[in-house]
Amino acid sequence: MFNNNKEEYWENxxxxxxxxxxxxxQKLPIDSIELIKSLNLNLDANIIDVGxxxxxxxDNLIELGFSNIDVLDISKSAIEKAKQRLGKKSLWVNWIVSDINEFVPMKKYDLWHDRAAFHFLTSEKHIKNYISLASNYINDNGKFIVATFSSNGPNxxxxxxxxxxxxxxxxxxxEDSFDINSHFISNHKTPFGTFQEFLFASFKKK
Ligand SMILES: C[S@@+](CC[C@H](N)C(=O)[O-])C[C@H]1O[C@@H](n2cnc3c(N)ncnc32)[C@H](O)[C@@H]1O
Structure with a gap:
């Protein structure tokens, strides 16, 4: 099911x-939170955080009252650590360990959020697969937020x-499936005191 090298890398x-x-x-993922708040989603919206x-x-989505949250990552350890942090609240979340390239969604989403996972896809095949997945599994009127390194970001x-x-x-x-709604640059301060420039883009389904 997994590309072993990739899975091992992230597990490590x-x-x-x-x-x-x-x-x-990010102690507080403020850019994502503010963008999501601005979308005025219903609290029962189907949300997925990819990677x-x-x-x-x-934690913040739960705090805001959202009740249908999927969290996906290729690393089992990442998912386990997030679950532990949330304690009992972790029971309110649907946790998915999967490579996004192998993911077969069980439902369509009203919000698909991805910060710093999509930008790791460098092959045309994987990028096309991701685009087709997002296009097929984001509802009509659904929203898509993707944050990647910007043109001025690290390589x-x-x-x-x-x-x-x-x-x-x-x-x-x-462009084939989504219209861009808004975008902005965010200069992320790493825990090491350095900066990484991100591009946040918010799309709606065509
Ligand atoms: C740079 S981190 C960003 C994590 C998180 N989105 C954030 O903003 O804090 C990238 C994450 O994507 C996950 N990841 C990388 N490739 C993936 C893939 N092909 N499928 C699913 N998750 C992946 C990694 O395990 C890692 O947790």
Whole structure:
């Protein structure tokens, strides 16, 4: 089911490092939270956080009152650590251990959120697969938020090559199924005191 190397790589990262020892850590994922709030979704909206890792976005979504949250990551350790952090509240979340390229959704989503997972897809095949998955499994009127390294961002994330996106490139990448609603640049301060420029883009289904 998994691409073994990729799975092993991420398993190693998440099992060896604590949440604040990775560059992408955010105590409060404020950009995602504010964007999601601005979408005025119903509290029973079907939401998925793709490549969520140990992100605290899920904690905040629960706090906001959302009741249908899926959290997906390729790493079992990441999912286990997020579950442990949430304690009993973890029972309110549907946890999925899967490579996004192998994921077969059981439902359609009203919100698909991805911060710093899509940009690891560097082959045309995997990018096309992701686009088709998002297109097929985001509801009509559904929303799609994707955050990647911007054109000014680093070339690598967690030691792996990434594709950096400008507003034009991300818009073109998803243009067949999605219209861009808004976008902004966010300068993320890593736990090591360095900065990484992200591009956040919010789309709606065509
Ligand atoms: C840079 S981290 C970002 C984590 C989280 N979204 C955040 O903003 O804190 C990338 C995450 O994507 C996961 N990941 C990488 N490739 C993946 C894939 N093909 N399918 C699912 N998850 C993947 C990794 O395990 C990791 O947790």
């Amino acid at each position: 990262v998440h099992s060896k490092k604590s949440e604040n020892e990775v560059s992408w850590f 969520a890792g140990e992100s605290r976005l899920v 690598k994330c967690s030691g792996l090559d990434v594709i950096k996106y400008s507003k034009e490139l991300i818009e073109k990448t998803f």
